[in-house]
Amino acid sequence: xxxxxxxxxxxxxxxxxxxxxxxxxxxxxxxxxxxxxxxxxxxxxxxxxxxxxxxxxxxxxxxxxxxxxxxxxxxxxxxxxxxxxxxxxxxxxxxxxxxxxxxxxxxxxxxxxxxxxxxxxxxxxxxxxxxxxxxxxxxxxxxxxxxxxxxxxxxxxxxxxxxxxxxxxxxxxxxxxxxxxxxxxxxxxxxxxxxxxxxxxxxxxxxxxxxxxxxxxxxxxxxxxxxxxxxxxxxxxxxxxxxxxxxxxxxxxxxxxxxxxxxxxxxxxxxxxxxxxxxxxxxxxxxxxxxxxxxxxxxxxxxxxxxxxxxxxxxxxxxxxxxxxxxxxxxxxxxxxxxxxxxxxxxxxxxxxxxxxxxxxxxxxxxxxxxxxxxxxxxxxxxxxxxxxxxxxxxxxxxxxxxxxxxxxxxxxxxxxxxxxxxxx
Amino acid sequence: xxxxxxxxxxxxxxxxxxxxxxxxxxxxxxxxxxxxxxxxxxxxxxxxxxxxxxxxxxxxxxxxxxxxxxxxxxxxxxxxxxxxxxxxxxxxxxxxxxxxxxxxxxxxxxxxxxxxxxxxxxxxxxxxxxxxxxxxxxxxxxxxxxxxxxxxxxxxxxxxxxxxxxxxxxxxxxxxxxxxxxxxxxxxxxxxxxxxxxxxxxxxxxxxxxxxxxxxxxxxxxxxxxxxxxxxxxxxxxxxxxxxxxxxxxxxxxxxxxxxxxxxxxxxxxxxxxxxxxxxxxxxxxxxxxxxxxxxxxxxxxxxxxxxxxxxxxxxxxxxxxxxxxxxxxxxxxxxxxxxxxxxxxxxxxxxxxxxxxxxxxxxxxxxxxxxxxxxxxxxxxxxxxxxxxxxxxxxxxxxxxxxxxxxxxxxxxxxxxxxxxxxxxxxxxxxxxxxxxxxxxxxxxxxxxxxxxxxxxxxxxxxxxxxxxxx
Ligand SMILES: Cc1cc2nc3c(=O)[nH]c(=O)nc-3n(C[C@H](O)[C@H](O)[C@H](O)COP(=O)(O)OP(=O)(O)OC[C@H]3O[C@@H](n4cnc5c(N)ncnc54)[C@H](O)[C@@H]3O)c2cc1C
Ligand SMILES: Cc1cc2nc3c(=O)[nH]c(=O)nc-3n(C[C@H](O)[C@H](O)[C@H](O)COP(=O)(O)OP(=O)(O)OC[C@H]3O[C@@H](n4cnc5c(N)ncnc54)[C@H](O)[C@@H]3O)c2cc1C
Numbered sequence: 001x002x003x004x005x006x007x008x009x010x011x012x013x014x015x016x017x018x019x020x021x022x023x024x025x026x027x028x029x030x031x032x033x034x035x036x037x038x039x040x041x042x043x044x045x046x047x048x049x050x051x052x053x054x055x056x057x058x059x060x061x062x063x064x065x066x067x068x069x070x071x072x073x074x075x076x077x078x079x080x081x082x083x084x085x086x087x088x089x090x091x092x093x094x095x096x097x098x099x100x101x102x103x104x105x106x107x108x109x110x111x112x113x114x115x116x117x118x119x120x121x122x123x124x125x126x127x128x129x130x131x132x133x134x135x136x137x138x139x140x141x142x143x144x145x146x147x148x149x150x151x152x153x154x155x156x157x158x159x160x161x162x163x164x165x166x167x168x169x170x171x172x173x174x175x176x177x178x179x180x181x182x183x184x185x186x187x188x189x190x191x192x193x194x195x196x197x198x199x200x201x202x203x204x205x206x207x208x209x210x211x212x213x214x215x216x217x218x219x220x221x222x223x224x225x226x227x228x229x230x231x232x233x234x235x236x237x238x239x240x241x242x243x244x245x246x247x248x249x250x251x252x253x254x255x256x257x258x259x260x261x262x263x264x265x266x267x268x269x270x271x272x273x274x275x276x277x278x279x280x281x282x283x284x285x286x287x288x289x290x291x292x293x294x295x296x297x298x299x300x301x302x303x304x305x306x307x308x309x310x311x312x313x314x315x316x317x318x319x320x321x322x323x324x325x326x327x328x329x330x331x332x333x334x335x336x337x338x339x340x341x342x343x344x345x346x347x348x349x350x351x352x353x354x355x356x357x358x359x360x361x362x363x364x365x366x367x368x369x370x371x372x373x374x375x376x377x378x379x380x381x382x383x384x385x386x387x388x389x390x391x392x393x394x395x396x397x398x399x400x401x402x403x404x405x406x407x408x409x410x411x412x413x414x415x416x417x418x419x420x421x422x423x424x425x
Numbered sequence: 426x427x428x429x430x431x432x433x434x435x436x437x438x439x440x441x442x443x444x445x446x447x448x449x450x451x452x453x454x455x456x457x458x459x460x461x462x463x464x465x466x467x468x469x470x471x472x473x474x475x476x477x478x479x480x481x482x483x484x485x486x487x488x489x490x491x492x493x494x495x496x497x498x499x500x501x502x503x504x505x506x507x508x509x510x511x512x513x514x515x516x517x518x519x520x521x522x523x524x525x526x527x528x529x530x531x532x533x534x535x536x537x538x539x540x541x542x543x544x545x546x547x548x549x550x551x552x553x554x555x556x557x558x559x560x561x562x563x564x565x566x567x568x569x570x571x572x573x574x575x576x577x578x579x580x581x582x583x584x585x586x587x588x589x590x591x592x593x594x595x596x597x598x599x600x601x602x603x604x605x606x607x608x609x610x611x612x613x614x615x616x617x618x619x620x621x622x623x624x625x626x627x628x629x630x631x632x633x634x635x636x637x638x639x640x641x642x643x644x645x646x647x648x649x650x651x652x653x654x655x656x657x658x659x660x661x662x663x664x665x666x667x668x669x670x671x672x673x674x675x676x677x678x679x680x681x682x683x684x685x686x687x688x689x690x691x692x693x694x695x696x697x698x699x700x701x702x703x704x705x706x707x708x709x710x711x712x713x714x715x716x717x718x719x720x721x722x723x724x725x726x727x728x729x730x731x732x733x734x735x736x737x738x739x740x741x742x743x744x745x746x747x748x749x750x751x752x753x754x755x756x757x758x759x760x761x762x763x764x765x766x767x768x769x770x771x772x773x774x775x776x777x778x779x780x781x782x783x784x785x786x787x788x789x790x791x792x793x794x795x796x797x798x799x800x801x802x803x804x805x806x807x808x809x810x811x812x813x814x815x816x817x818x819x820x821x822x823x824x825x826x827x828x829x830x831x832x833x834x835x836x837x838x839x840x841x842x843x844x845x846x847x848x849x850x851x852x853x854x855x856x857x858x859x860x861x862x863x864x865x866x867x868x869x870x871x872x873x874x875x876x877x878x879x880x881x882x883x884x885x886x887x888x889x890x891x892x893x894x895x896x897x
Contacts, residue, residue, distance in 0.1 A: 029843055080840045117835035120828040138880035141745045145721040148749055160886035
């Protein structure tokens with residue numbers, strides 16, 4: 001059972017079905033499969049998996065869905081996994097900062113509660129893959145103060161409004177400000193322009209994103225970028241009329257606009273995981289997972305953006321494929337690890353994924369993200385005072401992108417030892 | 426069944442037209458709607474006139490949603506009597522109509538010796554307010570009742586009668602029942618002037634509405650409206666309360682309403698579950714002079730988080746779902762300002778401070794009594810049209826988990842808002858209801874759609890499309 005028909009879930013489904021894993025079903029709450037790419041009208045998808053030509057989002061989504069169905073998986077859309085019957089498959093409650101682990105018992109089967117137009121169902125599977133993706137934190141969760149007025153969006157809602165529901169012009173607004181410097185911000189700006197809005201500025205609290213610095217912006221008409229600028233509030237009655245900002249050095253001002261789009265600041269769709277007592281990693285806020293995508297609950301796997309927020313679709317799809325292999329091993333009787341070693345980061349590092357190490361299986365590279373820009377740092381991994389890794393990065397780290405760390409050193413992790421700490425020196 | 430949002434009012438511009446109302450209630454907050462509903466028991470021509478495009482769009486949509494016992498009111502005050510009476514009435518009404526209520530009870534928590542010493546006095550005051558079931562709770566029992574409470578709580582006073590309620594459905598239920606029972610609801614219709622006479626003439630941008638009796642239920646503007654009729658008995662000082670709503674995963678952290686002990690610095694900040702399954706932290710108390718200042722501030726939110734961290738440390742680690750602010754209609758008096766002016770056939774319902782949701786039905790009964798004393802012929806009572814509201818409470822069965830309902834109508838199985846699990850069927854019903862929403866926020870208050878942790882990231886576009894389609 002796969003929950004979520006985005007790139008991760010669909011690729012896993014195709015791989016599992018092609019390998020003859022038995023009955024493979026994907027549940028998708030949206031009316032059509034594809035996940036986020038379905039509402040990304042721009043090109044730039046799939047370069048890693050489908051090397052002939054980078055596709056636009058909807059094409060890419062369609063290809064993945066077709067491939068899954070051709071391989072024999074069934075995709076059920078308009079169907080939501082709402083939870084696990086009773087207390088769920090795992091420990092009852094997740095404690096922030098206190099991930100728990102559970103002892104293995106691979107024979108267990110897993111049951112999900114499901115709602116769709118066809119009614120309520122309880123679906124039991126031998127393995128569940130959570131591929132529920134991620135979303136942007138809305139303005140409220142970012143505690144941006146000020147007026148509670150119309151005109152405040154996230155890139156996700158904007159893309160859906162414009163690309164799926166064909167809203168244009170005044171239905172969205174006239175003058176927009178985009179908040180954020182991550183990879184999605186230029187797409188948001190372009191979507192706004194396609195819908196006929198003027199994009200007044202992009203605002204980021206930190207330094208200009210590296211693409212900007214290297215002149216790699218994809219904007220046709222560059223949007224003025226206000227770096228080192230904090231959005232301090234929203235003003236307006238009924239509809240917003242501007243955002244107040246504070247620049248570096250304390251200077252303040254107001255940008256007149258009737259639309260604000262918040263981008264970046266991702267949070268995994270971890271609700272189903274959490275409802276099932278699957279332990280979450282406090283840093284990623286996604287399920288704790290090892291290199292084989294195994295969570296704290298035997299039989300429950302997780303792949304894609306649900307693990308840590310946004311990466312490219314190719315990363316999610318590759319994880320879906322690799323998770324499918326891990327599921328196959330599980331279905332063939334491979335034991336669930338009774339103990340894995342936690343991998344934690346120290347500031348200024350933000351998170352690492354996978355964040356559990358099962359030493360014999362440590363083949364998968366780690367994704368690492370910093371909380372702030374770091375120029376060529378030395379990375380160190382230490383377990384119980386023992387140095388496992390010491391390497392100088394040859395490129396700077398940027399909070400809007402993850403870097404990959406080769407996994408070779410993880411074989412030296414003591415499976416009985418304490419947590420491995422990853423830090424910069 | 427009449428709800429209007431535009432166009433001329435009945436009888437406007439034509440004084441010979443028959444549309445003279447017996448009573449016009451100005452303001453469709455929870456208080457105005459309750460009064461109109463109470464009047465609808467009688468064969469009267471009643472209108473509600475509301476400046477905003479929806480009912481409950483003022484203070485009534487933005488409060489802490491507690492159904493109070495009135496234990497801490499000023500004993501002997503009108504507020505004390507009406508809160509107590511109102512609680513009993515609203516509890517019964519909720520059971521009848523499907524307004525969600527959860528009787529969670531409250532704990533008034535003492536964090537220092539001074540507060541601990543104040544508890545017996547509060548228990549005594551509660552008794553004088555007719556609330557006899559409070560009892561002291563020692564630190565050990567307190568920790569058992571609320572295991573997640575921050576360190577340092579010395580004890581508490583248990584007030585088992587306090588409950589949580591859905592303020593949106595309450596106002597909407599009153600309005601719906603009033604309209605179904607024959608009351609005319611005129612929205613987007615601000616009363617700008619009053620020409621006194623018999624009938625009075627209420628001047629609005631949509632024309633003149635004539636009514637023999639007037640009720641001022643204008644909330645934050647009750648004093649301004651009073652002035653139109655020559656009264657200057659009180660001044661409304663908007664007292665802002667900012668609140669943070671935490672994610673549903675926080676609901677397991679708290680079992681009761683956690684009240685602070687009122688001290689020199691006002692009533693203080695509480696932590697409370699909501700009937701939607703979230704947890705509230707707030708409100709602040711800031712006296713302002715702008716009656717539209719419902720924005721939040723960085724300082725306010727920081728102060729709330731600091732207090733929240735002390736009360737329930739795990740709470741502030743959870744995701745924030747929403748932030749909002751409400752304005753209490755505080756006055757220079759310590760009580761409601763409900764005054765009859767019989768010669769003017771006019772009743773002022775002002776200064777309905779921070780308990781008006783609870784007291785609303787009792788206020789309504791009281792006001793109808795005052796109108797009758799002032800010469801309004803009520804005539805015999807008749808039953809109100811029955812209403813059954815969609816139950817938005819997380820503790821009740823929601824359509825997405827109701828197999829029989831989905832089998833009858835698959836639209837209830839088609840989820841649109843995933844965080845709040847709202848189906849197309851529920852949105853359709855709301856758009857098709859007696860008092861339909863005028864805006865997406867109005868739709869949210871009727872269904873919870875777009876009100877969840879993602880605030881529309883996933884469903885905003887779909888909800889809006891359905892909303893706009895229905896309006897075409
Ligand atoms: C604006 C924007 C532009 C982007 N541009 C690019 C680009 O140019 N190139 C690129 O490579 N990547 C791009 N990405 C990133 C890419 O879209 C994501 O990396 C990818 O979609 C992640 O795949 P996923 O399968 O993990 O999650 P998702 O695509 O988010 O899919 C998760 C699916 O799970 C479903 N789901 C969740 N919970 C449940 C439940 N309880 N029951 C049933 N179904 C559920 C959701 O409806 C969703 O369809 C972009 C992303 C955004 C937001
Ligand atoms: C932060 C906060 C917390 C609270 N907590 C609680 C609680 O836990 N429990 C509780 O019982 N109570 C609580 N309250 C109090 C409760 O919300 C109010 O007492 C109640 O909502 C007041 O209702 P109302 O109808 O008097 O005012 P409103 O809801 O403000 O309604 C007045 C209406 O009159 C309209 N109006 C004004 N002037 C005109 C005009 N000239 N013409 C036409 N229309 C006009 C306005 O548009 C408005 O809709 C709280 C209040 C706040 C602010």
